[in-house]
Amino acid sequence: MRILWLAHRDPMNPRAGGAERTINEVCARLAERGHKVILLTGGWKGCKPVENFQGIEIHRFGKSLAPHLALPLFLLKYHFDLVVNDLGHAVPWVSSTVLNKHNVVFFHHLHARSLMGQVKPATAKLITAIEKCYFIPYHDTFFVTESATSKSDLLGLGIKERNIIMIPPGVDQKLFHPAAKFRYPSLVYFGGMRRYKRPEEVLYLLKGLLHKIERLKLVIIGTGPEEKNMKKLANELNVQNHVEFKGRISSDELSDVVASSWLNVHTSVTEGWGFSILEASAAGTPTVAYDVPGVRDAVEDGRNGIKVKDGNMEALAEAAFSIMSDPERWWSSSIEVARKYSWDATAELWESLIRKVVTDQK
Secondary structure, X not given: OEEEEEOOOOOOOOOOOHHHHHHHHHHHHHHHOOOEEEEEEOOOOOOOOEEEEOOEEEEEOOOOOHHHHHHHHHHHHOOOOEXXXXXXXXXXXXXXXXXXXXXXEEOOOOHHHHOOOOOOHHHHHHXXXXXXXXXXXXXXXXXXXXXXXXXXXXXXXXXXXXXXXXXXXXXXXXXXXXXXXXXXXXXEEEOOOOHHHOOHHHHHHHHHHOOOOOOXXXXXXXXXXXXXXXXXXXXXXXXXXXXXXXXXXXXXXXXXXXXXXXXXXXXXXXXXXXHHHHHHHHXXXXXXXXXXXXXXXXXXXXXXXXXXXOOOHHHHHXXXXXXXXXXXXXXXXXXXXXXXXXXXXXXXXXXXXXXXXXXXXX
C-alpha cells in the first residue's frame, strides 16, 4: 500500500521527541513490510527538502503551517491508499479528508493541558477551541491513541467510542537494557526542558533528599527553554555540586546513563505517553512520577515505580526515598513491566488497522 503520514516534525528533526519516536518505529517497520511510506512534514534551517530515512521517504515544506499549505497539491499529484493525520500539534489536516477518502487520525494527547507558559493566553484559547472541533473534519474517522487517558479525552471531544482504537507504544529493548548501576545513589531526569514538564521540581526533590541519602547525585539530560533557569536554580538551591547537566547526548550515552541510574524522576503536567518511563523500565530503572494523564498509563504502581498525587512534592520525595532504600527489587520488576511492550507488536496493530480502513471503505 501507499501510505502518507502527515506530521509537523520528522524523526531527524533536532526538536524531535516522543511523538516522532512512534512515527520512526512504526513507519520504518511498515516500510520493511513492503509498504511505500511517505512522510510529509515541516523542516528546519539547513535541512534537505527530500530525504530517505530507514525506508521512509521524507518530504519537508517550510515550518509550522507550511505542510498544511503544501498538502492539497501533494494529494492531487500523488495517489495514496491511506493518509495518517498525526496530531502531534493541534491543527488538523483538513484537506486530507476532502481529497482522500481513506484517513486515520493519530491523537497523542489533549494540548490544552500542556499550554501553560508555552503560548500566549489568546493562542491557548484558540488551540483549545480547535481541539473541540476535531469531530467536524474527522467525522466517523478512526482515531488511534496510545493511552486510556487520551481515549477519555477523545470521548470528551465528541468522538464516538467505536471509532477510537488503542495502540500502545513499544520500547527499544536493544537500546535500553540493564547495565551495572552507579556505585553511589543516583537520580536521572531525561526529557524536554519546557515549563509544562516542570523540570525544576527534580532539583527541589534532590535538595530534600540530600540530608537523607549520602553521596546522592542527579544527572539531567535534555535541552529546552528552561535549561538556563534550571542551572540558575541549582546554584540558588546550593545543589550544583550534586548535579550534572548533560544537555543533548547520543542515544547510546543516554541508554548508558539511564541504565546506570538508580531512579528516574518524571514531573510533567501531562504526556501523550510516558516514553521515558518505559525506556527507564527496560533499562531496569524505576520511576517516581505524578499521577497525571499519559504518565499514569506507563507507571504500574509497585512494579516499575510509584505515582503520587499531582503537585504533592512531599509525597514524591517519600516515594523516591522508599525506592532508593531498597532499590534492587524495583530494578528487576521494572524490567518485567517493559517486556510487555514491543514496537513490532505496535506496528502490526497499525498495519491491521490500515488494511481494515482501506478494505472496508472501498
